[in-house]
């Protein structure tokens with residue numbers, strides 16, 4: 524295992540930059556906000572709020588994809604990045620296909636995701652589009668030749684989303700419990716996005732703890748060859764059980780992918796939700812939130828107050844157990860066990876901000 528420890532000076536330049544106007548902008552943060560952001564310089568020390576990136580093997584993202592890390596300055600100067608504006612300030616979530624057998628629990632799961640993104644991208648509005656079936660998207664699909672599970676074609680889903688994207692959207696994100704493939708020759712893909720069009724589609728199928736096991740229930744009989752255009756094969760098709768680790772992984776994927784929509788690239792500074800990931804174990808290693816450098820990128824894009832963002836997040840946890848909706852009575856307790864450490868971390872951040 525290798526630890527990526529960058530000199531404090533490098534982290535300082537990555538956060539503040541070396542250009543006068545950006546340093547001036549940084550000075551507008553309150554003393555407490557700067558103290559929180561500069562906690563990142565102490566990463567690796569005991570009790571620090573931020574951790575160092577660890578590389579566990581050559582198949583991890585950083586050794587597999589060598590690229591220039593994106594500091595605050597290069598983010599700020601990127602002519603292709605997009606920020607929300609008053610006419611485009613809503614993140615839309617489109618569910619595709621079934622999210623579970625139990626209707627109310629499914630509805631609640633998707634509401635949890637919405638609520639989480641709403642707190643994470645504090646200041647923007649996050650809305651659910653009416654759900655659609657796989658048939659409604661008219662996408663191509665296939666049975667994977669190795670695992671014999673159903674897969675749907677990402678390009679068709681992106682095209683479908685492009686037609687549905689509301690005018691006030693900052694971005695639209697399609698999510699599904701069905702596995703995805705980007706083209707015939709590929710085995711699978713976790714997701715695909717078009718940053719210039721502000722949209723992406725992501726699958727949570729492989730976040731199922733049993734996905735790679737021999738008795739994974741999403742495998743179809745080898746003799747079954749569904750006909751092109753016959754979407755009945757999706758009726759009652761297996762979906763992963765909704766549990767704490769699935770919710771945690773889905774929240775992480777959603778916020779990571781939406782983070783890219785702002786032009787935030789893979790983080791190579793500190794342990795961060797924006798770190799690239801090549802496999803599930805590496806995704807699980809990522810924390811739920813941003814490092815200070817990525818936090819500054821998001822903050823200037825959205826304009827939220829940093830303390831408010833953490834407060835909204837904590838409030839969402841307190842409210843979750845008594846959540847009710849006008850359309851449906853929801854009784855499922857939110858499986859937040861996996862979020863316990865994150866909650867404590869948010870509290871520690873707030874302690875600094877409210878000193």
Ligand SMILES: [Zn+2]
Pocket residue numbers: 779780783789798799800
């Ligand atoms: Zn990514």
Ligand SMILES: [Zn+2]
Pocket residue numbers: 790791792793794795796797798813814815816817818
């Ligand atoms: Zn980061």
